[in-house]
Amino acid sequence: MADHHHHEEEFRLNNPDFERLNQRLDRRDFLTKTSMGIGALALGSLFGNKLMGNAPRPAISNATGDMEQEILKALPHFAPKAKRVVYLFMSGGPSQLETFDYKPALVNMMGQNLPESIRKGQRLTGMSANQSALPVVPSYYKFNQHGQNQTWISELLPHTAKVIDDLCIVKSMHSEAINHDPAITFFQTGNQLPGRPSIGSWLSYGLGSDNENLPTFIVLVSKNGQKDQPLYARLWGNGFLPSKHQGVQFGSGKDPVLFLNNPEGYDGADRKEMLDYLSKLNQIQNSTYGDPEVDARIAQYEMAYRMQTSVPEVMSVADEPEEIFELYGPDSKDPGTYAANCLLARKLLEKDVKFVQLYHQGWDQHGSLPSGIAGQCKATDQGTAALITDLKRRGLLEDTLVIWGGEFGRTVYSQGKLTANDYGRDHHPRCFTMWMAGAGVKPGISFGETDDFSYNIVKDPVHVHDFQATLLHLMGIDHERLTYKFQGRRFRLTDVEGKIVKGILA
Amino acid sequence: MIIDIFTFSGRLHPLIVHLPIGFILLAALFDLLSYTKKYRYLKQSVPFILLIGFIAAVLACIFGYVLSLSGDYDTETLTHHKISGITLAAICGLLYISSTPLLKKTLGMADKLFSLLLLGLVVLMSYSGHQGASLTHGNDYLTFRALMQQERKKPATVEQAILFEDVIQPILQKKCVQCHRDGKQKGELSVESLIALKKGGKSGPAVVAGKPDASELFRRIILDEDHKDFMPADGKPPLTKNEVKLIAWWIKEGKAEAGKTIAGMKNTNALKPMVALFLGMGGSTDSEQNDGEPDQQINPDLPLTIDTSSLANLKNKGIRVRVMLNKPVMLDVTLPPKSGIKMADIKGHILKLAKNIVWLNFSDNQLTDQEISFLPELKNLEKLRLDKNPITDQVSNYLISLKHLEAINLNETNITDGAILTLKKNSGIKRLYSWKTKTTASINN
Numbered sequence: 001m002a003d004h005h006h007h008e009e010e011f012r013l014n015n016p017d018f019e020r021l022n023q024r025l026d027r028r029d030f031l032t033k034t035s036m037g038i039g040a041l042a043l044g045s046l047f048g049n050k051l052m053g054n055a056p057r058p059a060i061s062n063a064t065g066d067m068e069q070e071i072l073k074a075l076p077h078f079a080p081k082a083k084r085v086v087y088l089f090m091s092g093g094p095s096q097l098e099t100f101d102y103k104p105a106l107v108n109m110m111g112q113n114l115p116e117s118i119r120k121g122q123r124l125t126g127m128s129a130n131q132s133a134l135p136v137v138p139s140y141y142k143f144n145q146h147g148q149n150q151t152w153i154s155e156l157l158p159h160t161a162k163v164i165d166d167l168c169i170v171k172s173m174h175s176e177a178i179n180h181d182p183a184i185t186f187f188q189t190g191n192q193l194p195g196r197p198s199i200g201s202w203l204s205y206g207l208g209s210d211n212e213n214l215p216t217f218i219v220l221v222s223k224n225g226q227k228d229q230p231l232y233a234r235l236w237g238n239g240f241l242p243s244k245h246q247g248v249q250f251g252s253g254k255d256p257v258l259f260l261n262n263p264e265g266y267d268g269a270d271r272k273e274m275l276d277y278l279s280k281l282n283q284i285q286n287s288t289y290g291d292p293e294v295d296a297r298i299a300q301y302e303m304a305y306r307m308q309t310s311v312p313e314v315m316s317v318a319d320e321p322e323e324i325f326e327l328y329g330p331d332s333k334d335p336g337t338y339a340a341n342c343l344l345a346r347k348l349l350e351k352d353v354k355f356v357q358l359y360h361q362g363w364d365q366h367g368s369l370p371s372g373i374a375g376q377c378k379a380t381d382q383g384t385a386a387l388i389t390d391l392k393r394r395g396l397l398e399d400t401l402v403i404w405g406g407e408f409g410r411t412v413y414s415q416g417k418l419t420a421n422d423y424g425r426d427h428h429p430r431c432f433t434m435w436m437a438g439a440g441v442k443p444g445i446s447f448g449e450t451d452d453f454s455y456n457i458v459k460d461p462v463h464v465h466d467f468q469a470t471l472l473h474l475m476g477i478d479h480e481r482l483t484y485k486f487q488g489r490r491f492r493l494t495d496v497e498g499k500i501v502k503g504i505l506a
Numbered sequence: 507m508i509i510d511i512f513t514f515s516g517r518l519h520p521l522i523v524h525l526p527i528g529f530i531l532l533a534a535l536f537d538l539l540s541y542t543k544k545y546r547y548l549k550q551s552v553p554f555i556l557l558i559g560f561i562a563a564v565l566a567c568i569f570g571y572v573l574s575l576s577g578d579y580d581t582e583t584l585t586h587h588k589i590s591g592i593t594l595a596a597i598c599g600l601l602y603i604s605s606t607p608l609l610k611k612t613l614g615m616a617d618k619l620f621s622l623l624l625l626g627l628v629v630l631m632s633y634s635g636h637q638g639a640s641l642t643h644g645n646d647y648l649t650f651r652a653l654m655q656q657e658r659k660k661p662a663t664v665e666q667a668i669l670f671e672d673v674i675q676p677i678l679q680k681k682c683v684q685c686h687r688d689g690k691q692k693g694e695l696s697v698e699s700l701i702a703l704k705k706g707g708k709s710g711p712a713v714v715a716g717k718p719d720a721s722e723l724f725r726r727i728i729l730d731e732d733h734k735d736f737m738p739a740d741g742k743p744p745l746t747k748n749e750v751k752l753i754a755w756w757i758k759e760g761k762a763e764a765g766k767t768i769a770g771m772k773n774t775n776a777l778k779p780m781v782a783l784f785l786g787m788g789g790s791t792d793s794e795q796n797d798g799e800p801d802q803q804i805n806p807d808l809p810l811t812i813d814t815s816s817l818a819n820l821k822n823k824g825i826r827v828r829v830m831l832n833k834p835v836m837l838d839v840t841l842p843p844k845s846g847i848k849m850a851d852i853k854g855h856i857l858k859l860a861k862n863i864v865w866l867n868f869s870d871n872q873l874t875d876q877e878i879s880f881l882p883e884l885k886n887l888e889k890l891r892l893d894k895n896p897i898t899d900q901v902s903n904y905l906i907s908l909k910h911l912e913a914i915n916l917n918e919t920n921i922t923d924g925a926i927l928t929l930k931k932n933s934g935i936k937r938l939y940s941w942k943t944k945t946t947a948s949i950n951n
Contacts, residue, residue: 079804079831079864083838210826210840352826352840395915395939398889399865476830 075206080476081440081506082401083210085203086345086356088384090376091184092229092363093432095410095425098139098373100433101171101454102152106138106412114413118455125178127366127415128426134413136453137423140370149444156377159385166388166397168441168504172448172457175408175429175464180229180364183407183429187464188235190493197239197484199468200355202493203475204245205238206482210352213310215248215303217355218348223252223336224379226362236357240486243296244303247357250344252336256315260308268308275305314347327390329382339383346390349400363406367416367424388437397438401474405434412453431457434467440474442506462501469498470505516573520642523566523635529559530598530631534624541621556602563595570638579641587637594630601627644687664781669771670700670764673784674756677749681738697723700764715762718754727753752780805910808834808886809861816855823852836864843870843894849877860884869915870894875901886910893917893939902928905935913937923947 097103114134128134143152147164160167177183182192189196197205200217209216219236236247250256262268279298286294317324317332317340324343325332331339338360345356360380365372384404391397409432410425417423431450437443449459469479472493479498483490533555540549570591574584601623603609639648661667678697685692688702695707703723706712712723719725726737727745738744745753755777756762768774768781812835820827820839824847830836837859841847856863860883868878873895881887881904892901893915902925905911911932916925917939926947929935938949 076829076831079836083828210828393917393939393941395891395893395913395917395937395941398913398915398937 075482076476077478077481078473078476080474081399082438082474083399084349084352084354084356085200085401085403085471085475086349086387087199087358087403088342088380088387088405089184089187089357089359090363090380090404090406091225091231091359091361092180092365092406093183093408093410093427094363094376094406095365095369095373096171096431096433096450097410097412097425097454098141098369099154099157099377100152100169100435101409101431101450102143102154103138103412103452103454104143105452106136109136110138111135111418114453114455118451118453120456122430123178124411125427128411128413131415134411135418136412137414137418137425140421140423141374147444149446151444151446154377156374157381159382163385163388163392163437165444166392166437167435168437168443169433169435169446170448170462170467170501170504171431171433171446171450172459172461173405173409173432173434173464173467174457174461175432177408178427178429180407180427181232183427184231184235187407189237189239190465190468190495194232194234195239196491197241197245197493198234198236198247199471199493200236200247200357201238201241201245202472202482203355203477205241205484206472206477207354207475210354211310213306214314214348214351214353215307216353217245217247217357218353219247219249219357219359220341220344221249221252222338222341222358222360222379224331224334224338225360225376228362228364231359231361235359240491241484242292244299247355250315252341254335256335257307257311260304260311262308271305271308275301310351314351315344317343317347324390328386331379332383332386337383338380339386342383342387343390346387346394346396349391349396350394365410365424366426368422369410369424370421391438399439401439401441401471402437403434403471404436406432408432409454412455428455430455436504440506441504445504447501447504460501460503463497463499465494465498466501469494470501473500473505512572513576516569516576519566519569519573520638522562522569523638525562526559526566526595526598527631527635529555529562530627533559534628537621537624553602553605556598556605560595560599560602563591563598567591567595583637583640587634587641590630590634590637594627594634597623597627597630660785664778664785665769666767667781667785668765668767669756669760669777669781670766673752673781677745677752677784681743681745681749684742685738700762704762713757713762716758718757721757721762724753724757748780748783752777752784755780804831804834805864805886807861807910808836808864810834812837812862813858816858819855820852820859823847823855825852830864835862837862838865838867839863840867841869841871845871847871849873853880856880857883861886863887864910865889867891868895873897879904881905882907884908889913891915892919895919897921899925899928901925905929906932908932909934911935913939915939916943917941919943921945 097106112135114136119134123129139154142155144155144161145151146153146161149165151164151169153161153164175183175186177186177192185194186192188198198217200219204216217236221231233249236249238244238246248257251258255261262271278301282294282298282301285291286298320343328339328343331337332343334340338358341358345358348356360376362376362379363373388397388402391400391402408427408429411428413426414423415426431454447460448457448462450456451458472479472482479492479494479500481492483492485491533552536545536548536555537552539545540547540552570588574588601620604613604615605620636648661672667673682697686695686697686707688696688698693707693709695712696702697712703712706722709722712721714720723737726735727750729736731744736744759773759777760766760771768777771777810833817827817837824842824845826840826842828838828840830838839856839859841852857880863884864886866884866887866889869891870893873892875897878892878897878901881890881901885908887908888910889912890905891914894917896919897916898920899922901916901919901921905914906928909932911934914929914935914937918941920943921940922944923946926938926940926945926949929938930949935949940948
């Protein structure tokens with residue numbers, strides 16, 4: 001590095017192209033040192049801070065004062081039960097009828113038309129609205145009872161069945177959207193239209209980080225899910241929150257985070273120094289243009305630098321014993337699969353990453369549901385159950401909340417032709433099943449009930465906003481108070497709704 | 507900007523109003539002094555002082571009028587203040603005119619009469635000023651009653667609390683009295699005494715013993731916030747759910763009476779927790795903010811404060827400290843894995859925060875039994891992680907006395923069944939993790 005960069009007091013760019021920037025600096029310096037210096041002081045005391053906008057408050061000189069401020073500012077509105085969340089998102093809308101919502105009476109009604117008294121004119125998607133008949137179809141797969149409470153669960157989920165005593169199954173979820181993108185956007189951001197911050201971003205914004213060497217919010221998308229419906233990055237986007245709160249997607253290839261390795265022929269010894277200067281340049285830029293994205297950029301460079309060491313360490317499964325791969329199943333040795341991502345999720349949670357979200361696509365079985373859902377369950381069942389088992393024995397289920405679920409459920413009637421061993425199911429937002437496990441929720445219970453057709457909810461409905469409110473509650477946040485003012489309005493994850501589902505709280 | 511320039515200039519009234527006060531007092535003082543030989547020459551300055559007093563008084567009237575438009579004031583007092591203020595300015599102006607050389611000759615007013623009028627002006631000014639102060643500070647700001655009144659001491663226990671005096675009246679004082687008080691009775695209601703409450707206002711009695719539904723006050727505080735009858739009106743802070751419950755109990759079970767202690771009442775089981783919450787007993791307080799959330803059991807031994815310098819020191823040493831709650835202060839402390847931090851360096855600080863620490867994570871730090879022998883001091887500990895440390899059965903002895911301890915992680919340590927047998931003596935422990943240890947027993951069998 002050239003020596004002339006080493007004096008600290010003046011950091012200027014001696015390049016004609018930057019002349020204008022330098023001049024601006026001079027003008028600003030002048031104003032700061034003269035009129036603003038004294039003027040602002042006088043005005044400030046006359047008008048008070050509020051009228052002067054967000055004038056920086058005088059720094060509290062001693063560390064104790066800072067701490068007091070920090071404690072007062074600390075967000076938890078009440079003592080949290082969960083410290084981290086892992087959210088296993090089953091994208092596409094898994095059928096509740098073939099997994100958790102056991103409806104034995106349907107067997108006798110196979111092929112009969114769905115009674116209008118049940119449907120009550122509910123809207124259907126364009127895909128089945130024109131069907132001449134809506135023939136009821138029971139689950140192709142058998143259900144068995146498992147666990148202390150003899151909970152019914154599909155034979156498709158043999159591994160999940162083994163951890164059933166740890167699950168808090170909510171059978172009465174309901175949503176407002178009937179199509180994938182609005183429904184999943186609704187689940188992740190609280191609004192069907194794109195543009196709002198996602199759950200993980202809200203948590204990052206509200207609670208900050210517990211491990212500054214890794215992102216607070218990490219997203220893993222399985223490579224082995226059928227890509228029938230797209231997943232847009234806005235599902236883990238920050239919306240109008242500062243950019244540093246967005247979810248960071250780790251890739252499913254060889255390099256989970258691209259360009260993290262030093263380029264060939266560069267040893268990285270002076271990387272820190274380089275970044276420090278880059279940060280100074282960015283700060284000059286920032287103080288001139290006041291663009292919050294510059295702050296995000298500075299934070300991202302610094303995070304990337306720390307991730308150069310932290311990511312290879314956490315992503316490496318070389319030290320995991322064979323027994324672990326047996327637990328998570330054979331897929332877990334193939335990076336990027338759902339099972340491998342489950343294992344990775346455990347490692348990230350061990351490092352106190354606050355919000356890990358897995359996406360597994362391919363649950364959208366409009367046709368050939370029996371074979372389709374069997375494949376989906378096979379790809380996910382063992383990894384999911386292994387994650388629960390692994391977190392539990394490590395004691396991490398104490399303060400980790402595990403969530404499993406999709407964006408909506410599926411219809412009791414068959415979409416398309418119904419045969420003895422083939423049928424499809426259309427989207428159904430009026431009821432579906434999710435489960436949670438771990439910190440703060442009751443283990444081994446089922447909450448809410450649907451009617452005999454799994455079409456309407458008959459007991460304890462849980463709206464998407466209720467789920468979001470409960471999730472925030474478990475993290476210590478009052479969903480009505482975590483707000484962000486944007487374009488003149490205070491926004492929150494649950495908008496103007498959401499009730500905490502007290503019945504599932506431990 | 508929060509307020510427009512119009513409203514802002516109105517708020518200058520209390521500032522400007524002191525100018526005419528000063529000038530008129532000065533004029534009167536000079537006028538009186540001029541009767542003495544020594545200060546006779548002051549007489550000639552009196553008209554000028556009155557002139558600037560008059561100008562200042564007119565300005566004060568204008569700003570005062572602007573301020574009165576904000577409508578936050580008791581109309582009766584306001585009218586008195588307005589009329590007396592304008593009269594004051596007018597008289598001041600007239601006195602000035604009468605004292606100018608030209609008119610003084612024509613009118614031929616005697617000096618003594620002038621002085622008398624000037625003193626009258628001072629009296630009028632005192633009256634108007636008092637009205638103004640009442641508007642700003644409330645009618646009882648400068649009364650003898652305020653001098654005689656004694657503040658009730660906060661009761662030491664829930665049992666000793668007098669329901670009306672210690673609980674209900676403070677609620678009304680906090681949420682209602684700004685508009686419903688003696689002298690500023692919106693809707694002709696004052697909540698300042700039980701008699702006034704029972705008398706009620708325009709819409710009938712505010713409280714009816716035993717009948718919350720018939721009590722106008724109760725009806726209005728439980729309405730939907732958007733309802734036009736909802737109280738407190740104008741977006742002023744509503745009563746918390748706990749406060750509403752307390753008032754309901756007082757009217758229904760407490761028969762809307764005064765002077766009864768909780769101990770002296772019947773069926774108070776449901777009442778006591780509400781009172782405790784309101785009086786801030788038992789660790790938590792009935793803040794506006796906690797309102798409406800599921801009730802949370804909070805350990806009453808948790809301190810409301812914290813040794814901030816120890817906290818700062820821990821953070822500076824690289825310990826992760828997460829504030830789980832700020833009132834009382836609950837901490838989640840994590841020693842990063844393989845931190846290399848020496849326990850001796852941080853022990854002192856941890857002990858100073860001992861009662862605040864609720865969750866503690868010492869996982870994977872090569873700790874020995876000896877190094878963590880201070881654990882019994884962490885009396886409020888609920889969750890403890892000691893996994894991946896070369897600790898032995900000895901550690902279980904440190905944990906028997908921790909009555910809030912609920913979960914312990916001893917995975918990958920050197921403990922044996924002996925530790926589990928010891929820990930069974932602490933019946934509070936619900937979950938014990940002993941994966942990858944030599945143990946065979948579990949805490950549950």
